[in-house]
Every structure is written in C-alpha cells, then in structure tokens.
Amino acid sequence: MIDVKLGRMSPAEIERLRAFDRDHVWHPYAPMPAAVPPEVVVSASGVRLTLADGTELIDGMSSWWAAIHGYNHPELNAAVTRQLGRMAHVMFGGLTHPTAVRLAERLVDLTPEPLTTVFFADSGSVAVEVAIKMTLQYWRSQGRPERHRLLTVRGGYHGDTFGDMAVCDPVNGMHQLFTDVLAKHVFAPPPPLGYLAEPDPAYLEELRRLAAAHSGELAGIIVEPIVQGAGGMRFYAPEYLQALRELADEHDLLLVLDEIATGFGRTGEMWGCDHAEIAPDIMCVGKALTGGYMTMAATLCTDRVARGITSGEAGVLMHGPTYMANPLAASVASASIDLLLSRDWRDEVDTIEAVLTAGLDGAADLPGVRDVRVLGAIGVIEAREPVDVPAVQKIAMDHGVWLRPFGRLVYTMPPYVCTQEEIEQIADAMYAIAETL
Numbered sequence: 018m019i020d021v022k023l024g025r026m027s028p029a030e031i032e033r034l035r036a037f038d039r040d041h042v043w044h045p046y047a048p049m050p051a052a053v054p055p056e057v058v059v060s061a062s063g064v065r066l067t068l069a070d071g072t073e074l075i076d077g078m079s080s081w082w083a084a085i086h087g088y089n090h091p092e093l094n095a096a097v098t099r100q101l102g103r104m105a106h107v108m109f110g111g112l113t114h115p116t117a118v119r120l121a122e123r124l125v126d127l128t129p130e131p132l133t134t135v136f137f138a139d140s141g142s143v144a145v146e147v148a149i150k151m152t153l154q155y156w157r158s159q160g161r162p163e164r165h166r167l168l169t170v171r172g173g174y175h176g177d178t179f180g181d182m183a184v185c186d187p188v189n190g191m192h193q194l195f196t197d198v199l200a201k202h203v204f205a206p207p208p209p210l211g212y213l214a215e216p217d218p219a220y221l222e223e224l225r226r227l228a229a230a231h232s233g234e235l236a237g238i239i240v241e242p243i244v245q246g247a248g249g250m251r252f253y254a255p256e257y258l259q260a261l262r263e264l265a266d267e268h269d270l271l272l273v274l275d276e277i278a279t280g281f282g283r284t285g286e287m288w289g290c291d292h293a294e295i296a297p298d299i300m301c302v303g304k305a306l307t308g309g310y311m312t313m314a315a316t317l318c319t320d321r322v323a324r325g326i327t328s329g330e331a332g333v334l335m336h337g338p339t340y341m342a343n344p345l346a347a348s349v350a351s352a353s354i355d356l357l358l359s360r361d362w363r364d365e366v367d368t369i370e371a372v373l374t375a376g377l378d379g380a381a382d383l384p385g386v387r388d389v390r391v392l393g394a395i396g397v398i399e400a401r402e403p404v405d406v407p408a409v410q411k412i413a414m415d416h417g418v419w420l421r422p423f424g425r426l427v428y429t430m431p432p433y434v435c436t437q438e439e440i441e442q443i444a445d446a447m448y449a450i451a452e453t454l
C-alpha cells in the first residue's frame with residue numbers, strides 16, 4: 018500500500034517486495050536466493066535516491082557511472098516525453114528516424130576525427146561484441162582469416178557476454194569459470210599503476226614482444242583507455258596508450274578502445290584517449306551516453322574499417338539488434354550530450370577531483386588501506402583484503418551516501434552535478450569506511 022501523501026510504502030509492503038525479490042529476482046553477480054536483500058528505491062531526483070522508508074542517499078555511483086547529470090532532470094525528461102509522443106520505437110532495418118541520425122551526427126562530431134560511422138547497440142556488452150566482430154570481420158574481408166586473435170592487457174573489463182568475457186581479465190574472479198569455452202586471446206600483464214607514473218621500459222618492451230610474436234594471428238588490440246574500470250579501478254599512464262597505437266600501426270592491427278566507462282568526461286578529458294592524443298580505429302561508448310536514463314551504447318569506426326568490412330564476401334556487417342537505435346534512448350542521449358556541452362563539465366570534474374583528493378587525504382596511511390587514487394570524477398580506496406560489502410554499505414548509508422564496493426575496492430563515480438558539499442559527504446563516508454578496513 019502506498020501512502021500517497023508521503024509517497025512512502027508501509028513497512029509490511031516493503032518487506033513483502035524485498036522477500037519476493039530475494040527469492041525470485043536475480044541481481045548483478047548475485048546468488049539466488051540473495052544473501053542480503055537489496056534496498057528498495059522508490060524515486061530519485063537530483064543526485065539523491067529515495068528509499069522506500071523515506072531515507073535519502075547521495076548516489077556516489079551515478080547508477081553505475083551513467084547518471085552524470087543526476088536523476089529526474091527536467092531537460093532529459095522533456096526529451097523522452099517529446100519523443101514518446103512521436104514514436105517509442107521503430108525497426109531500424111530499412112527505416113531510419115531523425116532522432117537516431119541527429120545522435121549519430123553528435124557522436125561523429127564529438128569523438129576523435131577518424132571515427133565516421135556509428136553502430137547503435139543496446140548495451141555496452143553488445144557494443145564490445147560488435148567491436149570484436151568488426152575487427153574479425155575486417156580481416157576476413159581482407160582475405161586474412163588467420164588474423165583472429167586480440168591483444169589485450171590483464172585487469173580489463175569489457176562486458177558479460179562470451180565474446181567480451183574472452184578479453185576480460187582471465188583470472189580476477191569474474192569470468193575464470195568459463196575459460197575453457199572462451200576464445201583464446203593474447204594477454205599482456207596489467208599496465209603499471211599510476212596516471213603520472215614514468216613509463217616502465219620493461220613493460221613497453223613486453224608489449225612490443227607480444228605484438229611482434231603474434232602479429233600474424235592478431236586482428237587488433239582492445240583496451241580501456243587510461244582507466245580500467247570493473248576489472249580493478251586502475252589508472253595508467255597515457256604513454257602506454259600511445260605505445261599501443263604505435264604497435265597497432267606497426268603491425269597493421271585495429272586499435273579498439275572501450276570508452277564505455279571513461280567516455281563523456283569522466284576522467285577529466287572528454288575521452289580517455291584524449292589524454293594520450295591518439296585516436297582508435299574502433300571505439301565503444303555506453304553508460305553515460307543516455308545520462309543514465311536508458312540502455313543504449315554505440316560502436317564507432319573509421320571509413321577504412323567500414324569500407325573494408327563492406328568490401329568482403331559478406332558485403333555487410335553481420336549484426337542488427339531488434340531495438341537498434343531505439344528512439345527514446347537516442348532522444349535522451351542527444352539531450353544528455355547537449356546538456357554536457359552546455360555546462361562547464363571540465364570544471365565540474367576538476368572540482369570533484371580536487372574535493373575527493375582533499376577528502377581522502379591521509380586514508381592511504383590507514384592500516385587496512387593499500388592505495389588511494391583519484392582521477393577526474395573517480396575516487397578509489399583499495400583495501401588490503403576483500404571488503405565486507407554489507408558492512409561497508411551500512412557505514413556509507415549512515416553517512417547518507419550510496420556506494421557499492423566490490424572485491425577490495427571502495428570507490429565513487431559521482432554525478433558531475435554534485436555540489437562541493439555533496440562530494441565532501443561522499444569522501445567522508447569513504448574515509449569512515451577506510452578507518453574500519
């Protein structure tokens with residue numbers, strides 16, 4: 018029963034929903050039934066989530082790095098509502114619509130110059146599947162099917178489908194279960210930690226050695242630029258990205274950059290690859306693309322890749338989701354991009370970086386903490402041991418903040434529109450957690 022006046026539910030109804038959820042609804046990377054029933058969110062506005070009991074929490078996660086403008090944003094709402102009045106969806110085979118074309122124009126404009134074509138995918142995982150398929154199909158089209166492997170680095174995360182899993186870190190826990198059924202790619206060690214670290218010549222040499230040793234069978238290179246997200250929240254120096262671009266050129270490999278986590282300003286530049294002043298041959302965007310409103314991602318590629326694929330035996334790119342270029346998602350994605358560009362997002366992200374850096378200062382010296390790192394609107398505390406997730410979440414919630422740690426990592430990727438005080442509150446929660454590690 019909903020208490021209409023307060024917009025709140027009775028405790029009995031909350032409990033009923035949680036119990037059914039626990040027993041019947043899968044959650045991400047969760048057991049069934051759930052070990053700990055999830056919190057119930059009834060609404061969200063600005064940077065705050067409202068739980069069923071009326072508790073408000075600052076969302077330090079931006080709904081998995083997507084809700085960069087916060088929730089219930091009037092301009093984003095208006096974009097969806099406008100589109101809803103015209104058409105919620107239409108198939109993309111043989112048809113197009115202004116909303117998709119206008120989003121494609123924005124993406125081609127906003128991404129590095131060589132990227133000229135856009136494939137709309139329905140999630141980040143699918144965008145990476147498409148990127149891998151483009152890479153392999155490109156070489157098949159050139160009569161070089163033996164170029165069928167990818168070079169990547171350990172510590173990566175590229176999504177949950179089988180093609181993606183094969184380029185995720187093979188041992189860090191998420192996908193090792195399926196090793197025997199996954200494609201065999203070539204893994205370099207994880208890039209040395211530290212955005213500002215001097216590049217390690219031995220590491221660069223290892224990259225060169227692997228690329229040379231496998232060049233005949235490699236189709237491309239795939240990495241997350243500058244920040245490895247769900248694989249470990251690790252930051253690395255732009256020089257390694259430059260080295261990968263050079264190796265791709267030297268051995269004629271396609272460079273695929275997965276910008277799904279890093280895109281749209283999260284690292285302090287519009288794209289992760291901007292830190293290295295390089296451009297990929299294929300790029301995936303997602304997560305913040307729709308400002309956290311709907312699932313949509315995209316894979317962009319160069320003319321060379323697009324024409325190369327089309328000149329092959331198949332003559333077409335072999336992919337086409339049912340909900341491709343969904344107009345509702347495309348409308349809000351365009352509105353989200355316009356909103357981002359209309360604000361001083363660089364200043365917002367720089368401010369978050371400065372406030373997180375100050376707020377987490379000293380945490381690195383705490384006994385349970387292995388490392389503290391901040392880059393752009395990303396703040397990470399790495400513990401020495403895996404963290405007790407429910408215990409950590411309780412501390413965060415006691416501080417009025419929503420955080421979702423994993424493994425040894427307690428981190429925040431807050432909405433860019435957080436005030437300085439709200440970022441301080443998130444940092445205070447993280448510091449309090451660090452004291453208990």
Ligand SMILES: *Cc1c(COP(=O)(O)O)cnc(C)c1O
Binds near residue numbers: 143241275303314
């Ligand atoms: C989240 C993520 C994905 C997968 O996106 P989904 O929309 O969850 O399928 C892929 N690559 C990176 C770098 C990500 O952060």
